[in-house]
Amino acid sequence: PEVGYTYQQLLSIQPRDHKSYTSNMMKPLEKELVFDIDMTDYDDIRSCCQNADICKKCWPLMVIAIQIIDKALEDDFGFEHRLWVYSGRRGVHCWVADPSARSLTQSGRSAVAEYLSLVKGGETSVKKVSLQDRPHPSIQRAISTVKSHFHQFALESQDILGCQQSWEKVLALIPDDTVRQSISDEIAKQKTASDRWKLIYDSLQRDYQSKMGSKVARRNHVTAATTCSEIMLQYCYPRLDVNVSTGVNHLLKSPFCAHPKTGKVCVPIDVTDVENFDPFTVPSLRDLCQELDSFEVEHHDENTSAEKKRVKDYKRTSLNKHIRVFDKFLKKLETTWRGKLIEKSDSTGNF
Numbered sequence: 001p002e003v004g005y006t007y008q009q010l011l012s013i014q015p016r017d018h019k020s021y022t023s024n025m026m027k028p029l030e031k032e033l034v035f036d037i038d039m040t041d042y043d044d045i046r047s048c049c050q051n052a053d054i055c056k057k058c059w060p061l062m063v064i065a066i067q068i069i070d071k072a073l074e075d076d077f078g079f080e081h082r083l084w085v086y087s088g089r090r091g092v093h094c095w096v097a098d099p100s101a102r103s104l105t106q107s108g109r110s111a112v113a114e115y116l117s118l119v120k121g122g123e124t125s126v127k128k129v130s131l132q133d134r135p136h137p138s139i140q141r142a143i144s145t146v147k148s149h150f151h152q153f154a155l156e157s158q159d160i161l162g163c164q165q166s167w168e169k170v171l172a173l174i175p176d177d178t179v180r181q182s183i184s185d186e187i188a189k190q191k192t193a194s195d196r197w198k199l200i201y202d203s204l205q206r207d208y209q210s211k212m213g214s215k216v217a218r219r220n221h222v223t224a225a226t227t228c229s230e231i232m233l234q235y236c237y238p239r240l241d242v243n244v245s246t247g248v249n250h251l252l253k254s255p256f257c258a259h260p261k262t263g264k265v266c267v268p269i270d271v272t273d274v275e276n277f278d279p280f281t282v283p284s285l286r287d288l289c290q291e292l293d294s295f296e297v298e299h300h301d302e303n304t305s306a307e308k309k310r311v312k313d314y315k316r317t318s319l320n321k322h323i324r325v326f327d328k329f330l331k332k333l334e335t336t337w338r339g340k341l342i343e344k345s346d347s348t349g350n351f
Contacts (some may be wrong), residue, residue: 022168030103031102033079033102039062045235052089052261058158064145064149064236065238067271069238071145080098080332081332081333081336082095082271084271088226088257104315112245119238127175127230128234135229161196165201173234176207179204185202186203204223208223235299258285265282266306267282267319291318
């Protein structure tokens with residue numbers, strides 16, 4: 001099943017006349033603020049997979065995305081109730097259930113999505129990230145997160161400096177033609193990806209320092225750290241499907257539904273342990289049936305059938321740990337709503 005807005009019916013229509021419904025007969029009331037991050041949006045930087053395929057080399061992109069977006073939603077917007085869910089195939093979804101998020105207008109949702117979007121430009125754009133010398137604190141925080149993953153993910157797993165075809169894409173992001181050419185002349189002489197990345201940084205740094213004497217040049221020339229950050233962000237920063245976040249009619253798969261192509265269950269992800277989440281071990285419907293059958297075989301001699309019935313079916317499967325994540329999310333949300341109801345009754349005198 002897929003979930004969208006809750007609506008208010010403006011005109012009374014009998015169920016048998018449901019085909020006569022039009023959009024102006026229904027008023028959208030509220031909906032969770034949602035985000036959709038799809039691996040296919042990274043195809044221009046992935047060297048291991050394309051389209052709907054994913055592997056352990058490119059999955060860290062989803063880990064980085066969750067860490068950056070979740071932190072921004074918490075620290076920059078104050079949203080407390082955030083649920084991250086594996087899409088069942090090639091991406092992740094985020095559901096923000098705070099009352100202030102659910103009541104956002106379409107323009108408000110667009111503003112949040114725009115705030116979180118940094119990689120901009122279509123397939124024909126070469127340079128998709130542009131920073132000021134003093135980036136916004138949210139971007140600085142994102143850079144810090146990306147740096148912690150960049151060497152392992154970009155330099156090793158994706159090998160973005162491994163061959164001439166790959167490093168030319170990186171060098172194309174350097175704005176100064178002279179610096180870019182000087183790096184291009186030397187980069188093949190470096191033995192490792194780390195050495196090549198160091199060459200890029202050192203060359204940019206020397207160029208910046210050589211132009212420090214000119215005020216005009218200094219004002220128009222970015223630092224080495226800024227250019228390197230732009231490169232890292234272009235390769236690693238989350239790429240949101242903004243239409244999912246802003247569209248009134250856009251639906252999103254419900255948690256715990258099964259993906260129609262893979263059969264895998266859309267399970268919640270524990271953000272505090274996101275680096276250990278493995279999409280390749282997420283159970284499918286067939287896996288869950290086999291786990292239930294195995295449980296029966298392994299425990300067929302134990303006590304009575306009444307005791308077995310006290311163990312809920314989901315607790316007999318690998319779905320159990322994911323349901324605990326969902327329960328934790330719901331209990332926190334329930335506490336917030338209970339507090340608001342008590343606050344409302346106190347203010348109105350209705351006990």
